[in-house]
Amino acid sequence: ETGVTQSPTHLIKTRGQQVTLRCSSQSGHNTVSWYQQALGQGPQFIFQYYREEENGRGNFPPRFSGLQFPNYSSELNVNALELDDSALYLCASSAGTHYGYTFGSGTRLTVV
Amino acid sequence: DQQVKQNSPSLSVQEGRISILNCDYTNSMFDYFLWYKKYPAEGPTFLISISSIKDKNEDGRFTVFLNKSAKHLSLHIVPSQPGDSAVYFCAASEDQTGANNLFFGTGTRLTVIP
Numbered sequence: 001e002t003g004v005t006q007s008p009t010h011l012i013k014t015r016g017q018q019v020t021l022r023c024s025s026q027s028g029h030n031t032v033s034w035y036q037q038a039l040g041q042g043p044q045f046i047f048q049y050y051r052e053e054e055n056g057r058g059n060f061p062p063r064f065s066g067l068q069f070p071n072y073s074s075e076l077n078v079n080a081l082e083l084d085d086s087a088l089y090l091c092a093s094s095a096g097t098h099y100g101y102t103f104g105s106g107t108r109l110t111v112v
Numbered sequence: 113d114q115q116v117k118q119n120s121p122s123l124s125v126q127e128g129r130i131s132i133l134n135c136d137y138t139n140s141m142f143d144y145f146l147w148y149k150k151y152p153a154e155g156p157t158f159l160i161s162i163s164s165i166k167d168k169n170e171d172g173r174f175t176v177f178l179n180k181s182a183k184h185l186s187l188h189i190v191p192s193q194p195g196d197s198a199v200y201f202c203a204a205s206e207d208q209t210g211a212n213n214l215f216f217g218t219g220t221r222l223t224v225i226p
Contacts, residue, residue: 103155
């Protein structure tokens with residue numbers, strides 16, 4: 001049974017560009033959540049997908065969007081990147097309960 | 113507005129002694145609380161949780177205490193081991209089913225000294 005894998009592990013983008021981050025959920029997990037962790041902060045909820053539909057959203061602007069595919073893998077897309085978007089982006093999959101959340105190792109995004 | 117607060121950014125404890133990590137919250141709608149441990153270059157790992165209907169939950173060396181009236185919870189690790197050295201995040205949710213997001217604190221870096 002594999003865990004949650006995220007790609008890429010590190011990424012550098014220029015302000016104004018667009019980025020796509022990918023997440024492969026743990027086998028059997030139909031729920032995926034994305035979190036942003038800025039330096040020195042705890043993870044902040046971006047949104048959650050359940051069976052390919054958005055199932056909740058945190059306080060992030062519309063330029064943060066997502067997708068969940070039939071195999072429950074997921075993408076996080078960020079348009080018009082800003083310097084403050086530099087952070088660790090974590091994906092977490094679950095079979096539906098909090099204690100079942102499995103986090104990936106994250107993608108470190110740097111916007112210059 | 114930080115709804116979950118961990119006011120101690122770091123804690124050092126001797127091996128074999130007790131580690132106590134504290135967490136405060138402001139949202140009275142929080143119904144479920146969790147602790148996660150994070151090693152460098154890894155994602156957070158679930159450690160232990162507690163429902164708002166309980167005031168204590170124990171799992172091996174780890175015990176979480178919840179004081180709803182004070183909006184305070186703590187994680188006790190006894191005895192502390194060097195492998196426990198990590199960043200510990202407190203998290204809370206309004207929903208026990210997992211449908212809602214988790215609110216995380218800013219973390220406490222625990223160092224267990226051999």
